[in-house]
Amino acid sequence: MSLPVLVALVVFGIALSVAAVHFTGGTRTATLAGADQALSRFAEDFPDEAVTAIRLTKDGRTAFLGLEQARTGIVHSVGDCFLTRIVTAGDIVALNVDDGGAITLKLADFTWKGGRFAFADRSDAETVAAALGLYDPSLAKEAA
Numbered sequence: 001m002s003l004p005v006l007v008a009l010v011v012f013g014i015a016l017s018v019a020a021v022h023f024t025g026g027t028r029t030a031t032l033a034g035a036d037q038a039l040s041r042f043a044e045d046f047p048d049e050a051v052t053a054i055r056l057t058k059d060g061r062t063a064f065l066g067l068e069q070a071r072t073g074i075v076h077s078v079g080d081c082f083l084t085r086i087v088t089a090g091d092i093v094a095l096n097v098d099d100g101g102a103i104t105l106k107l108a109d110f111t112w113k114g115g116r117f118a119f120a121d122r123s124d125a126e127t128v129a130a131a132l133g134l135y136d137p138s139l140a141k142e143a144a
Helices: 003-023 035-045 122-132 137-143
Strands: 051-056 062-067 071-078 081-087 092-097 102-107 114-118
Touching: 035 051, 035 062, 035 071, 035 081, 051 122, 062 122, 071 122, 092 122, 102 122, 114 122
Parallel strands: none
Antiparallel strands: 051 062, 062 071, 071 081, 092 102, 102 114
C-alpha cells in the first residue's frame, strides 16, 4: 500500500472516530436540573451526610451544599458526568468573590483545583463563600 493511501485512511479513520463520539453525545456537558438532582447525585457518594442548604450556579453546572461541622459539599459537572467533593476551610488555597456575583475557588486537591462559579446574584456568592469558611461578607462591604 502506498504512503498517500495509508495517510488518507488514517486521517479518515480519525475523523470518523471523532464524529462518532460527537454525534453519540460524547461532547455534551452535563447540567443539574435543580436542587433535587444535586441532592440526589451528592447522596449517591455521601449517603450519610445531612444537607442543610443547596445553592446552584447560574449555568447549572455546579451546586454547593451546606453540611454540618463547617463543611461544604460540591457537585460539579465534568464533561457528561458529575464529581462530588466535601470541602473544609483547610482544603482551600484561595477564595474570592467578585462584583458580578461569582466566586473564584482554588483548592489544594490535585485532582480538582476548583474554578470560577457564577451565581444569579452576589448575595448567593457571598453566602457560599461564607459557608466555605474563609470569607466574611461584612469585611468585603467595608472594603468596597
